[in-house]
Amino acid sequence: MNFWQKLKKPFYALAPLAGISDSAFRQICKEFGADVMYSEMASATAFFYDAKKRKNLDSSETLKLARFEGKERPFVVQLFGSEPEYFKVATELIHKQIKPDGIDINFGCPVKKVQKQGAGAALMADLKKSYKVIKATTESTDLPISIKTRTKAGDVDILRFLDYISDLDVKAIMIHGRTRAQMFSGDIDMAVIKKARDFFPGIIMANGGIYSYEDAMRVLNETEADGIGIARGALGKPWIFKALRTGQSVERQKKAVFKIAVKHAELAYTQKGKKGIIEMRKHLCWYIHGFPGASKKREELIRVSSLDDVKNILSE
Numbered sequence: 001m002n003f004w005q006k007l008k009k010p011f012y013a014l015a016p017l018a019g020i021s022d023s024a025f026r027q028i029c030k031e032f033g034a035d036v037m038y039s040e041m042a043s044a045t046a047f048f049y050d051a052k053k054r055k056n057l058d059s060s061e062t063l064k065l066a067r068f069e070g071k072e073r074p075f076v077v078q079l080f081g082s083e084p085e086y087f088k089v090a091t092e093l094i095h096k097q098i099k100p101d102g103i104d105i106n107f108g109c110p111v112k113k114v115q116k117q118g119a120g121a122a123l124m125a126d127l128k129k130s131y132k133v134i135k136a137t138t139e140s141t142d143l144p145i146s147i148k149t150r151t152k153a154g155d156v157d158i159l160r161f162l163d164y165i166s167d168l169d170v171k172a173i174m175i176h177g178r179t180r181a182q183m184f185s186g187d188i189d190m191a192v193i194k195k196a197r198d199f200f201p202g203i204i205m206a207n208g209g210i211y212s213y214e215d216a217m218r219v220l221n222e223t224e225a226d227g228i229g230i231a232r233g234a235l236g237k238p239w240i241f242k243a244l245r246t247g248q249s250v251e252r253q254k255k256a257v258f259k260i261a262v263k264h265a266e267l268a269y270t271q272k273g274k275k276g277i278i279e280m281r282k283h284l285c286w287y288i289h290g291f292p293g294a295s296k297k298r299e300e301l302i303r304v305s306s307l308d309d310v311k312n313i314l315s316e
Contacts, residue, residue: 002144003074003101004172004203007227010220011035012244015174015207015229016078016104016148018111022065024267024276025283026072028260029234033241035227037072040065041106044081045117047090066098074101076146080109082118082129084136091140102171105137107149107161110180121180125154127164138169146172148207148229151189152179158192162199172203174229177219184208184232190222197224205229213243236286238264254291258314261287265310277304284310 013036014021014029026037046062068075077100079090091103107130109120116122123130138145147170151158158175175196177188188209196204206219207229216228234240237252238260261284268276284301288294300313 001101002171004144004146007035007074007203009226011227012216012241013174013205013227013229014038014234014241015231016041016106017231017235018109019279020235020282022268022271022279023068023072024264024271025238026075027069027267028264029238029241030072032239033245034230034234034238035074037068037075038104039068039075039077039100041078041080041109041114042066042090044079044086044090045083047079047093048083048086051089051093063093063097066094066100068098068100076100076102076104078104078106078148079137080106080114080117080119082123082133084129084132087133088136088140091137095141095143100143102144102146103137103141104146104148104174105133107147107153108174108176110150110183121150121153124149124161125156125180127156127161130161131165131168134165134168134170144171145169146174146203148174148176150176150178150180151192152181154180158196159199162196166199170200170202172205173200174205174207176229177206177208177223188219190219193223193225203227207231212240213247216244236283236289252290257287257291262311262314265307269307274305277306277310280304280310284314 012034014034016038018041021040042062042065050060050062066077077094077098106120107124114120149158175193177193178186193206204225205227206223206225210216210219210228210230211233265280268280281302285298288297304310
């Protein structure tokens with residue numbers, strides 16, 4: 001079932017963020033109106049070796065990374081890697097064990113340690129291998145397959161990429177409007193995202209540089225995309241999804257923000273225990289950003305190790 005076609009347009013997705021968009025954060029964003037959830041980037045290579053070596057896959061850390069709560073649907077697991085066989089095994093495993101609503105392939109990550117594996121944006125730069133990876137994935141499941149790309153990686157731009165894979169069964173694409181070389185800064189190329197419609201008949205999402213309702217409307221108008229992928233724009237302000245839906249800025253009041261932060265921490269603790277609280281440190285710093293005395297509070301928050309620590313510091 002292709003859930004992408006059932007979404008009311010424009011729709012707003014929480015884009016995948018490695019080490020950040022875990023289930024706790026996704027649930028908070030969902031409460032504020034996010035339409036589609038992506039998992040953190042999960043390694044197809046790790047799935048492959050887990051399947052080959054482990055009898056009890058419940059102990060697989062990669063599998064845990066891809067698990068989700070029913071309230072997060074529609075939910076998409078994003079894979080990164082470079083070997084078609086690994087994607088085949090990973091896709092079959094995810095379909096059977098995770099049962100998400102879709103699977104996404106990352107062709108956009110510009111981080112060096114990902115590219116060293118021939119994955120992310122490095123994979124996009126290799127047209128032949130990209131084709132084989134997508135083909136192996138689509139042939140291993142009846143779940144809708146989507147991809148996330150950059151506007152350009154090496155000598156391969158998004159239009160050439162889409163033309164090359166045009167006969168493959170890809171249902172949706174999220175285009176980060178910057179090149180691999182730009183990383184996460186610089187202007188968004190909205191013209192090329194709009195032009196992608198001539199090469200791709202499925203769902204198109206625009207991504208990158210969206211931090212407000214005004215940003216989102218400008219991108220939607222100039223790209224004519226079906227939806228928006230929000231990543232860094234949701235850090236410390238998951239209510240951005242409510243703002244996008246209502247067209248009104250959400251007033252940032254300290255008491256309300258701290259209440260959300262504590263709820264987020266409670267979810268993280270429920271799911272991961274002490275590890276969840278330690279991972280919350282960065283989120284807590286984003287939540288308090290811009291408030292008077294934030295610098296001093298940040299020094300305390302980067303050392304929290306229990307839920308009580310979080311509640312005590314934010315209640316002072």
